[in-house]
Each structure stands twice: as structure tokens, then as C-alpha cells.
Amino acid sequence: MGNRPKPTMLTVVTVYNKKDFFERVLLDSLKKQTAPFELVAIDNSEQRYKSAAQAYNAALEDAHGDYVLFAHQDVDFGDDADWLRRIEEKIVALDNIGVVGFAGFDFEGKFRGRISSCGEILGTDTGDAIPIQTVDGFLFALPRSVVTTFRFDEKTFDGWHLYSDDLCMRTYQAGLTNYVLPEFVYHRSTATNFRGTIPYKRRFYKKFGGTTFTSIGTINERFYLKSFAQEILEPLFQFVFPD
Numbered sequence: 001m002g003n004r005p006k007p008t009m010l011t012v013v014t015v016y017n018k019k020d021f022f023e024r025v026l027l028d029s030l031k032k033q034t035a036p037f038e039l040v041a042i043d044n045s046e047q048r049y050k051s052a053a054q055a056y057n058a059a060l061e062d063a064h065g066d067y068v069l070f071a072h073q074d075v076d077f078g079d080d081a082d083w084l085r086r087i088e089e090k091i092v093a094l095d096n097i098g099v100v101g102f103a104g105f106d107f108e109g110k111f112r113g114r115i116s117s118c119g120e121i122l123g124t125d126t127g128d129a130i131p132i133q134t135v136d137g138f139l140f141a142l143p144r145s146v147v148t149t150f151r152f153d154e155k156t157f158d159g160w161h162l163y164s165d166d167l168c169m170r171t172y173q174a175g176l177t178n179y180v181l182p183e184f185v186y187h188r189s190t191a192t193n194f195r196g197t198i199p200y201k202r203r204f205y206k207k208f209g210g211t212t213f214t215s216i217g218t219i220n221e222r223f224y225l226k227s228f229a230q231e232i233l234e235p236l237f238q239f240v241f242p243d
Contacts, residue, residue: 011065035085053152098171101135105213137164
């Protein structure tokens with residue numbers, strides 16, 4: 001979709017499991033954009049891919065843009081037809097890029113970004129790109145050369161959590177800078193899914209150690225030690241509070 005590739009062109013990659021929802025939200029929003037882009041959309045309604053990392057790595061084989069924007073099926077740019085064009089210009093202007101998100105946490109655990117999520121407006125518009133520790137995986141971009149070099153970790157994160165956080169930590173360790181751009185965007189999600197996150201948070205801690213602030217909670221030694229009791233109690237908690 002869009003015009004032929006050009007040096008600063010974006011490839012938009014998405015994995016969807018509800019075709020009607022994808023077409024009504026993300027695809028409809030993309031069709032309004034004035035900037036040229038390439039779309040790589042993977043239909044995972046039959047669960048061909050078992051993880052975001054696996055699906056995204058596969059999608060990269062068909063991604064030709066210099067920058068790749070990974071978007072969930074429930075991302076919506078509203079009526080802002082210049083959204084893609086504007087963020088492309090801002091990303092190209094950044095130095096030493098690792099991962100560029102639109103919501104995330106800085107190294108002090110402060111939320112950064114400007115989004116509407118679950119019907120609530122979060123964050124403030126600072127105007128400038130902000131160096132951060134991790135990005136929320138619902139929407140993020142990076143140079144194709146970076147993601148091709150690092151790839152997503154399919155072995156450790158063989159589900160749908162922490163794949164973008166893992167990438168942020170590895171690019172940071174390699175000396176690159178991760179950013180959040182406070183460009184307003186809608187995340188048409190009804191709730192944050194915390195189910196099944198404990199094993200992945202443990203794997204994350206064992207891989208990186210220290211303290212990491214993520215969209216599914218702070219991961220540190222204290223969490224790691226408490227997680228074993230939490231894992232035992234989680235089924236009871238979800239039985240009492242199923243929503």
C-alpha cells in the first residue's frame with residue numbers, strides 16, 4: 001500500500017487475529033494518511049505464529065522501508081492524516097536511534113508519551129523526543145537495519161509480552177538511544193492483559209538483572225522473589241476478579 005519505496009519510507013507491520021477489527025481500526029486509520037508507506041499485515045487468526053517475536057521476525061522478510069513501524073491492530077491515528085508523515089520526519093532527525101516508541105517509561109519509572117488508552121488520556125505533550133528505558137509494544141518504530149541486526153528474541157519471549165522491552169534493553173546495551181515521541185495516538189484497547197506475564201517477567205530479570213520499568217510493571221529483584229508466591233495466588237485472584 002502507498003507509493004513505491006523511497007529512502008525515508010516507513011513500512012508498517014501488524015499482526016492481527018480479528019480481521020474485521022483490524023480493518024475497522026488500524027487499516028481504516030492508515031488509509032487516511034497522506035504519507036507513502038508499505039503495509040505488511042499478518043493474519044494470525046489461526047494462530048500460525050505463537051509469539052509476537054516470531055511473527056515480527058517473519059514480517060521483516062517482506063519489509064523494505066528504511067524504518068519499520070510495528071503496530072497493534074487496535075492502533076488508531078484518529079483524523080490526523082499527517083501523523084505518519086510527521087513522525088517519519090521526527091525519527092529521521094534523531095541521532096543514534098535504537099527503538100522509538102509513543103508510550104514508555106524513563107529510567108526513573110516515569111510514564112512518557114501522550115496517548116489515549118482504555119478510554120483514558122495518559123501523559124503530557126512535551127513536544128520533543130525523550131530518551132527512555134523501554135517502550136510500550138502497542139506501537140514502536142526503529143531503523144530496519146537495527147531490527148535486522150538484533151532481531152526479536154523468539155526463544156526467551158515466545159509469547160506476547162516484553163518483546164519490545166527486550167529489544168530496548170539490547171539496543172541500549174549496544175550504545176544506542178531509545179526514545180518516546182509524544183505524538184498523540186489512540187490505543188483502542190479495553191484493558192491491559194496481565195495474564196501469564198509472570199514467567200516472562202522472570203525470564204526478563206534473569207536475562208538483564210537490575211531494575212527495568214515496563215508497561216506490565218517494574219521488574220527487579222524484589223519482583224523476582226515475590227513472583228513465586230504471586231504465581232501461586234494468581235489463579236485465585238483471576239477467579240475472584242475475572243475482568
